[in-house]
Amino acid sequence: MAHLENKADVIVVGGGLSGLVAAHEAVSRGRSVLLLDQEGAQSLGGQAWWSLGGLFMVDTPEQRRMGIRDSRALAARDWYGSAQFDRPEDANPRAYAEAYLDFAAGEMRGWLQGFGMRWFPVVGWAERGGALADGHGNSVPRFHITWGTGTGVVKPFAALAHEAAAAGRLTFGFRHRVRGLVVEGGVVTGVEGDVLAEAQEVRGAATNRDVTGSFRYTGESVVIATGGIGGNHDLVRRHWPEDRLGKAPKFMVSGVPDYVDGQMQIAAEAAGAGVINADRMWHYTEGLRNWDPIWPNHGIRILPGPSSMWFDGNGKRMEAPYLPGFDTLGTLKRILAAGHEHSWFILTQKIIEKEFALSGSEQNPDLTSGKWAEVLKQRLGKGATPAVEAFKSNGADFVVADDLETLVAGMNQLAPDAPLDPAAIRAQIEARDAQIENPYAKDAQVIAIRGARAYRGDRLIRTAKPHRILDPSAGPLIGVKLNILTRKSLGGLHTDLTGQVLRPNGSPFSGLFAAGEVAGFGGGGYHGYNALEGTFLGGCLFSGRLAGRHA
Numbered sequence: 288m289a290h291l292e293n294k295a296d297v298i299v300v301g302g303g304l305s306g307l308v309a310a311h312e313a314v315s316r317g318r319s320v321l322l323l324d325q326e327g328a329q330s331l332g333g334q335a336w337w338s339l340g341g342l343f344m345v346d347t348p349e350q351r352r353m354g355i356r357d358s359r360a361l362a363a364r365d366w367y368g369s370a371q372f373d374r375p376e377d378a379n380p381r382a383y384a385e386a387y388l389d390f391a392a393g394e395m396r397g398w399l400q401g402f403g404m405r406w407f408p409v410v411g412w413a414e415r416g417g418a419l420a421d422g423h424g425n426s427v428p429r430f431h432i433t434w435g436t437g438t439g440v441v442k443p444f445a446a447l448a449h450e451a452a453a454a455g456r457l458t459f460g461f462r463h464r465v466r467g468l469v470v471e472g473g474v475v476t477g478v479e480g481d482v483l484a485e486a487q488e489v490r491g492a493a494t495n496r497d498v499t500g501s502f503r504y505t506g507e508s509v510v511i512a513t514g515g516i517g518g519n520h521d522l523v524r525r526h527w528p529e530d531r532l533g534k535a536p537k538f539m540v541s542g543v544p545d546y547v548d549g550q551m552q553i554a555a556e557a558a559g560a561g562v563i564n565a566d567r568m569w570h571y572t573e574g575l576r577n578w579d580p581i582w583p584n585h586g587i588r589i590l591p592g593p594s595s596m597w598f599d600g601n602g603k604r605m606e607a608p609y610l611p612g613f614d615t616l617g618t619l620k621r622i623l624a625a626g627h628e629h630s631w632f633i634l635t636q637k638i639i640e641k642e643f644a645l646s647g648s649e650q651n652p653d654l655t656s657g658k659w660a661e662v663l664k665q666r667l668g669k670g671a672t673p674a675v676e677a678f679k680s681n682g683a684d685f686v687v688a689d690d691l692e693t694l695v696a697g698m699n700q701l702a703p704d705a706p707l708d709p710a711a712i713r714a715q716i717e718a719r720d721a722q723i724e725n726p727y728a729k730d731a732q733v734i735a736i737r738g739a740r741a742y743r744g745d746r747l748i749r750t751a752k753p754h755r756i757l758d759p760s761a762g763p764l765i766g767v768k769l770n771i772l773t774r775k776s777l778g779g780l781h782t783d784l785t786g787q788v789l790r791p792n793g794s795p796f797s798g799l800f801a802a803g804e805v806a807g808f809g810g811g812g813y814h815g816y817n818a819l820e821g822t823f824l825g826g827c828l829f830s831g832r833l834a835g836r837h838a
């Protein structure tokens with residue numbers, strides 16, 4: 288077996304967004320960089336390539352053009368209402384949140400524009416929150432979808448890495464799985480691991496773990512940028528906060544590729560790095576089994592508009608604030624408290640056409656293409672987008688019927704252990720439908736639908752005109768079985784504002800830096816308990832930049 292030796296000023300472990308940004312910044316400072324990744328060249332860019340490319344930015348021209356009045360102060364109130372920082376170790380995460388808010392309300396947009404990024408003009412209103420003004424959630428729309436979606440965010444940084452490689456300032460080490468840190472006299476001086484056999488699979492697919500050699504590389508600094516733990520369900524369950532969310536589900540779909548395996552976080556901890564807030568995580572409740580999977584157990588998240596009726600596994604309509612698009616973790620807890628791991632949407636064809644978006648670059652080929660003509664064709668044409676219609680026809684979690692009793696019978700075939708009572712479902716829908724007659728209502732969801740339509744962006748493309756669910760002219764009816772989908776780790780390696788990793792006692796672990804999801808997107812968890820969305824890519828850009836400037 289070959290054994291490789293190499294040297295660089297900075298070793299970056301992980302070629303996802305945070306690693307690419309860190310590498311670019313380090314190269315820009317004249318540092319030589321070795322960029323290692325356990326996957327092949329085809330997966331460069333990591334999860335960000337698959338992402339929707341949504342970025343949390345504050346008080347932007349896009350927001351102002353849509354009539355949104357945002358400010359750093361409002362964003363900060365929303366952030367802290369969501370984060371609910373309550374631990375002594377939250378000092379660095381909180382400092383990171385402050386610094387990111389400055390960045391998102393200041394330099395961020397211009398900096399990214401300098402790399403050629405542009406944003407879809409309708410700003411999305413994600414994660415509207417838990418119902419109190421000073422509590423969790425976005426008071427205003429802040430989710431800026433990048434033209435090209437995730438591929439548009441990755442592209443400039445991947446191109447810069449290739450340019451640096453061509454200029455001899457960066458060396459790629461694909462199929463290099465780092466297994467451990469080399470520590471000498473308490474200082475990190477390098478990394479060691481396995482060279483894996485070539486893999487020809489398409490981007491994102493699971494690849495072999497056949498070892499063909501080993502390596503030990505030396506560097507002045509090591510930046511860990513290896514992502515979270517969402518692809519490793521055993522680890523997710525190990526850290527699952529049962530006291531806050533209830534028992535971890537036995538079945539979950541995977542919202543991330545297999546390589547998001549959390550192994551490097553474990554290796555860094557074993558070498559002496561501090562990990563904080565590992566029990567804070569961000570998983571979605573609107574997961575679909577992908578009918579056309581790329582990675583194992585591939586799940587796709589619906590980004591729902593506010594009108595679908597949402598029922599727990601017992602068929603009880605969920606109360607506010609557990610409405611589509613409002614409070615991710617509150618809803619997760621509410622679903623599990625009903626004693627089942629799934630929940631149900633019931634909606635109409637009219638709602639699916641306007642309100643169903645699917646997360647991911649490959650599910651939004653129009654936005655990913657960056658071409659207006661494609662967007663207009665797909666979004667304003669007949670029916671839902673082709674990707675949504677494909678799920679409706681082929682997805683294992685969809686039932687379509689012209690009448691409610693046939694619909695519920697079909698839904699019961701998908702969950703025979705928890706059959707729904709069609710009469711009870713009908714009574715709840717009829718009660719809700721009766722609230723549509725007037726332009727005001729007591730039903731919190733109907734009020735929320737009307738509130739959403741007061742925002743021009745939602746009225747234009749995201750919120751169906753209020754109508755009766757049982758109105759045959761709005762049909763057919765659609766039932767969707769929703770699974771829990773693993774995605775993001777909110778905690779991770781404890782870092783200070785330079786990206787420097789700290790030991791469990793808070794002292795610097797010299798030579799070691801971390802960025803991106805493995806560092807809880809900055810500081811070891813700058814979201815606290817809840818995220819406002821768009822803050823994951825945002826955190827990778829920001830923490831990658833900091834680590835690359837200091838490593």
Ligand SMILES: Cc1cc2nc3c(=O)[nH]c(=O)nc-3n(C[C@H](O)[C@H](O)[C@H](O)COP(=O)(O)OP(=O)(O)OC[C@H]3O[C@@H](n4cnc5c(N)ncnc54)[C@H](O)[C@@H]3O)c2cc1C
Pocket residue numbers: 300301302303304305306323324325326330332333334335336337338339340341342463464465466512513514515542543544546547548550551646647648775802803804805820821822823824825827
């Ligand atoms: C479908 C989808 C949609 C999303 N949409 C959004 C969105 O719109 N907005 C938003 O803010 N966020 C979004 N996210 C989240 C965001 O994309 C991720 O949190 C972010 O890209 C993580 O980047 P990272 O650099 O920290 O890690 P990753 O992208 O996970 O990259 C880590 C890299 O490290 C490599 N690696 C891991 N372990 C090792 C090892 N031991 N040795 C060598 N290499 C290793 C991996 O192979 C991988 O290439 C989305 C995610 C997905 C999957």
